[in-house]
Amino acid sequence: MQLTDPERSTELLWRAGARRGLSLERIVRAAVELADAEDLAAVSMRSLAERLGFTTMALYRHVRGKAELVALMRDEVMGGWDSAADPSAAGGWRAELEAWARRGLALHQRHPWLAESEDARHVPGPNAVAVFERALGAVADTGLPPAQVVAAVNLLGGFVDSAARQSAAALRARRRTGVSDEEWWRGRDSLFARLDRYPTLSRLYREGAYEAPPDPFDFGLQRVLDGIDTLIRDEKRDENVCRVCGAPVSAATSGRPRDYCSRACQQRAYRARKGGGGSGGGPRP
Amino acid sequence: MQLTDPERSTELLWRAGARRGLSLERIVRAAVELADAEDLAAVSMRSLAERLGFTTMALYRHVRGKAELVALMRDEVMGGWDSAADPSAAGGWRAELEAWARRGLALHQRHPWLAESEDARHVPGPNAVAVFERALGAVADTGLPPAQVVAAVNLLGGFVDSAARQSAAALRARRRTGVSDEEWWRGRDSLFARLDRYPTLSRLYREGAYEAPPDPFDFGLQRVLDGIDTLIRDEKRDENVCRVCGAPVSAATSGRPRDYCSRACQQRAYRARKGGGGSGGGPRP
DNA sequence: GAACCCCTGTCTACGGTGTACACATTGGGT
DNA sequence: ACCCAATGTGTACACCGTAGACAGGGGTTC
Numbered sequence: 001m002q003l004t005d006p007e008r009s010t011e012l013l014w015r016a017g018a019r020r021g022l023s024l025e026r027i028v029r030a031a032v033e034l035a036d037a038e039d040l041a042a043v044s045m046r047s048l049a050e051r052l053g054f055t056t057m058a059l060y061r062h063v064r065g066k067a068e069l070v071a072l073m074r075d076e077v078m079g080g081w082d083s084a085a086d087p088s089a090a091g092g093w094r095a096e097l098e099a100w101a102r103r104g105l106a107l108h109q110r111h112p113w114l115a116e117s118e119d120a121r122h123v124p125g126p127n128a129v130a131v132f133e134r135a136l137g138a139v140a141d142t143g144l145p146p147a148q149v150v151a152a153v154n155l156l157g158g159f160v161d162s163a164a165r166q167s168a169a170a171l172r173a174r175r176r177t178g179v180s181d182e183e184w185w186r187g188r189d190s191l192f193a194r195l196d197r198y199p200t201l202s203r204l205y206r207e208g209a210y211e212a213p214p215d216p217f218d219f220g221l222q223r224v225l226d227g228i229d230t231l232i233r234d235e236k237r238d239e240n241v242c243r244v245c246g247a248p249v250s251a252a253t254s255g256r257p258r259d260y261c262s263r264a265c266q267q268r269a270y271r272a273r274k275g276g277g278g279s280g281g282g283p284r285p
Numbered sequence: 286m287q288l289t290d291p292e293r294s295t296e297l298l299w300r301a302g303a304r305r306g307l308s309l310e311r312i313v314r315a316a317v318e319l320a321d322a323e324d325l326a327a328v329s330m331r332s333l334a335e336r337l338g339f340t341t342m343a344l345y346r347h348v349r350g351k352a353e354l355v356a357l358m359r360d361e362v363m364g365g366w367d368s369a370a371d372p373s374a375a376g377g378w379r380a381e382l383e384a385w386a387r388r389g390l391a392l393h394q395r396h397p398w399l400a401e402s403e404d405a406r407h408v409p410g411p412n413a414v415a416v417f418e419r420a421l422g423a424v425a426d427t428g429l430p431p432a433q434v435v436a437a438v439n440l441l442g443g444f445v446d447s448a449a450r451q452s453a454a455a456l457r458a459r460r461r462t463g464v465s466d467e468e469w470w471r472g473r474d475s476l477f478a479r480l481d482r483y484p485t486l487s488r489l490y491r492e493g494a495y496e497a498p499p500d501p502f503d504f505g506l507q508r509v510l511d512g513i514d515t516l517i518r519d520e521k522r523d524e525n526v527c528r529v530c531g532a533p534v535s536a537a538t539s540g541r542p543r544d545y546c547s548r549a550c551q552q553r554a555y556r557a558r559k560g561g562g563g564s565g566g567g568p569r570p
Numbered sequence: 571g572a573a574c575c576c577c578t579g580t581c582t583a584c585g586g587t588g589t590a591c592a593c594a595t596t597g598g599g600t
Numbered sequence: 601a602c603c604c605a606a607t608g609t610g611t612a613c614a615c616c617g618t619a620g621a622c623a624g625g626g627g628t629t630c
Contacts, residue, residue, distance in 0.1 A: 023578095044616065057618080058579050066617065118450070121458045121469060123476060133483040140485050146494035148504070155505040162447040165403070173406045184406060191408060198418040200425050209431035219433070220440040226515045227508030308607095329587065342589080343608050351588065 024062045026052065028072045032111070035073065039172065040113035043069075070117050075125025077114065081107045082134055093232075094225055096138035101160050101221055104131075108164030112172065115165035132157075142232045152228050159224050163217045309347045311337065313357045317396070320358065324457065325398035328354075355402050360410025362399065366392050367419055378517075379510055381423035386445050386506055389416075393449030397457070400450035417442075427517045437513050444509050448502045 030052050035043050045066060049056045063069045081103055091099075108114050124132070135153045144152065170181050177184075195202055315337055320328050330351060334341045348354045366388055376384075393399050409417070420438040429437065455466050462469075480487055 045618080046616080055580050057581080060618070061578055119454060119458075121455075121466075123473065126479075129480065129483060129486070133486050136485045136489060140489065146489045146492040147496075147498050149489055150494045151499050151501060151504045152508070154501060155508055158447045158451070158501075158505065159444070162443045166443070169404060170406075173404075181406075188408070194411075195414065198414060200421045201414070201418050204421060204425065204431045204434055207431040209435045211432075213432050214436050216436060216439060219436045220443065223437070223440055223512030223516060224508060225512070227510070227512035230511045230515060231508060330589080331587080340609050342591095342610080345589075346607055 024072075027059060027062055028069070028076050031069060032073050032076055035113040036111055039175075040070075040116045043113075067119070070119075071122050071125075074114065074117055074122065075127050077107070077111050078125065078127035078131055080110065081127070081131045085134070093138045093142050094229065097135065097156060097228075098221060098225060100135050100138060101156055104157070104160040105164060105217055108160070108168065112164075112168040115161060115168045118161065139228070143235055144232060145235075148231065148235075152231070156224055156228075159220055163220060166216070309357075312344060312347055313354070313361050316354060317358050317361055320398040321396055324460075325355075325401045328398075352404070355404075356407050356410075359399065359402055359407065360412050362392070362396050363410065363412035363416055365395065366412070366416045370419070378423045378427050379514065382420065382441060382513075383506060383510060385420050385423060386441055389442070389445040390449060390502055393445070393453065397449075397453040400446060400453045403446065403450075424513070428520055429517060430520075433516065433520075437516070441509055441513075444505055448505060451501070 027048070031043050031048055034048060034051060045059055046056045049059050059069075063072070082100075084106075085099070085103060122128075132153065135156065136149060139149045139152055142149075173184075174180055195205070312333070316328050316333055319333060319336060330344055331341050334344050337344075344354075348357070367385075369391075370384070370388060407413075417438065420441065421434060424434045424437055427434075458469075459465055480490070
C-alpha cells in the first residue's frame with residue numbers, strides 16, 4: 001500500500017479539465033460517499049467495486065492501487081475546505097486564520113476519515129495547495145519572516161488535524177459500540193478507583209476540572225493563535241532577528257543593525273529580490 | 286480489531302506485581318521489540334508468534350486480541366517517557382513543560398509506531414497516567430482554573446503527538462523507499478512547475494521560506510507554550526473569570542467581585558473544598 | 571472491407587491479515 | 601489416582617490488496 005510513482009500521482013491530481021472524466025471521477029466520488037457513510041475501513045476495493053457494479057480488478061484500470069485512491073479522495077474533498085469561505089476576507093490575520101481553522105474542522109467533521117488517511121509524502125493536489133495558499137495569505141503580511149509564516153501555518157494545520165483526529169476517533173468508537181464518550185468514561189469506575197495515588201490529578205478532579213471542560217478545539221485554537229500573536233508582536237518590537245529565517249541576530253557592535261543572521265541568508269534575500277528561485281526542500285502542506 | 290471489554294483491559298493494565306508474569310510480559314516485550322525494529326505493520330499475530338517460537342493461536346491464551354496487545358504495548362513503552370526526567374523538577378512551569386514535551390518527542394522517536402497506534406477509548410495504563418500527572422503537576426500551581434490546567438496539558442500532549450506522527454510518517458517513508466525527504470521533494474519538479482498560480486506561496490518560496498526552515502517541533506512548542514503563557518498572564522491580571530471553568534464572569538454591579546460564573550460552579554467548588562468527588566466525564570490522557 | 575492493436579473489464583489465484591473453534595497435552599489440587 | 605482447568609496446537613473462515621492471463625470491442629490503418 002504505497003504510492004510507487006509520485007510522477008503519476010502528480011499528473012493525476014493536477015490534470016486539467018479532464019477531471020470530469022469518465023470513470024475515475026465516479027470511482028473517487030463513490031469511495032468518498034462510502035467512506036462518509038461508514039468508515040475508511042469500509043472502503044475496500046471489493047466493496048467499492050460491488051457498489052459500482054463492476055469487478056474488483058476493474059478499478060485497477062483507473063487507479064494504480066489503494067494508496068492512490070485515497071490520495072485522490074483526499075484532494076477531492078479538500079475542495080470543500082474553503083467552499084464556505086468569505087472571499088473578501090477582512091478582519092486581520094487572526095480572524096482569518098481562526099475562520100480557516102474552523103472551516104478545516106468542519107470539513108473533517110463532514111469527512112471523519114480524513115484524519116485517518118494521513119500519510120507522508122502525499123503529492124499535494126491543487127485543492128490542498130489552495131487551502132495552504134489561503135492560510136499563507138492570512139499571515140503573509142504580518143511582518144513575519146517567510147520561513148516563520150510557513151511554520152505558523154503548518155503548526156495551525158497540524159493542530160486542526162490533531163483535533164480532528166481525536167474527534168474522529170471518538171465518533172468511530174461511538175458508531176462501533178453505540179456508547180457515547182461520557183457514558184463510556186462513566187463506566188470506568190474500576191479505573192477511577194486507582195487514581196488516588198496521583199495527587200495532582202485527583203485534586204484537580206475533585207476541584208471540578210472534568211465537570212465543565214472547555215471545548216478542546218476552541219481552547220487549543222486560541223492558545224495557538226495567541227502563540228502566533230506573541231511571535232508577531234515580538235517580531236515588531238525588536239528587529240534584531242534575521243529577515244529570512246527568523247533566527248536571532250547578534251547585535252552589531254557599531255553602525256547600522258544587521259538584517260540577516262548570516263551571509264547565507266543575506267544571499268537568499270538578494271536572490272529573492274532578483275526574482276530567481278531557490279533550491280531545497282519544497283512545501284509540505 | 287477492538288477492545289470489547291474495557292473492564293478486562295483495566296484489570297490487565299493495572300494489575301499489581303503480577304506484571305512480571307509468565308508469558309504475557311514476554312509477548313508484549315517481543316511485540317515492542319519487533320515494532321521498534323520494523324514497523325507496527327510488521328507486528329502480526331503470526332510473525333510475533335513465530336518470533337516467540339509458538340503457534341499463532343497460543344497468543345490468544347494471553348491476549349484477547351490485537352487491539353488489546355497494542356494497548357499493552359503502548360503502556361509498556363509509556364514508562365520511558367519520564368525515565369530521564371530530573372525528579373527535582375525546578376525551573377518553573379514553562380521549563381518543566383518544555384522538558385516534558387521534549388521527553389515525549391524523544392520517546393516517540395525511540396518507538397516510531399507509537400503515533401500510529403493511537404485509538405480512542407484506550408483505558409489509560411498506570412504509566413500513561415503517570416505521564417499525565419507529571420505534566421499536570423507542572424501547570425497546577427500557575428493559578429489557572431482546574432479545567433484549563435487539564436485543557437492546557439491535553440493541548441500540549443496533542444501537539445507532541447501530532448509532531449511525532451509527522452516525523453514518524455517521514456521516517457516510515459524513508460525506510461520503505463530509501464529516499465530521504467529532501468531528495469524526494471527535490472524530485473517533484475513537475476509539481477513545483479504548477480505552483481505559479483498561487484501568488485503567496487510562490488512569493489514566500491522565492492523569499493527563501495524553504496531554505497532555512499525552523500525545526501517544526503521547536504517552533505510549534507514555543508508557540509504553544511507562549512499561548513499558555515498569555516493565558517496564565519491574562520488570568521493573573523484580571524480575576525473576573527470563573528475559578529472553576531474559566532469562563533468569563535459578568536462583573537458584579539456592586540460589592541465584592543464574583544468568583545464563579547454560575548451557581549453550579551460555585552457548588553462544585555464547595556463540594557471540592559469538602560473533599561467529595563464529582564460525576565461526569567473522566568480524564569482523557 | 572479486413573487486419574490490427576489498445577483500452578477496458580473479467581476471472582482466477584496468491585499471499586497476507588485477525589480470529590473462531592475443536593482437539594491434545596499437561597500440571598496441580600483434591 | 602483422579603479430575604479439571606489452563607495452556608498450546610491445528611484447521612478453517614472471511615476478509616484484504618493485487619498480480620497475471622484472458623475476452624470483447626471500438627478506432628486506426630492498410
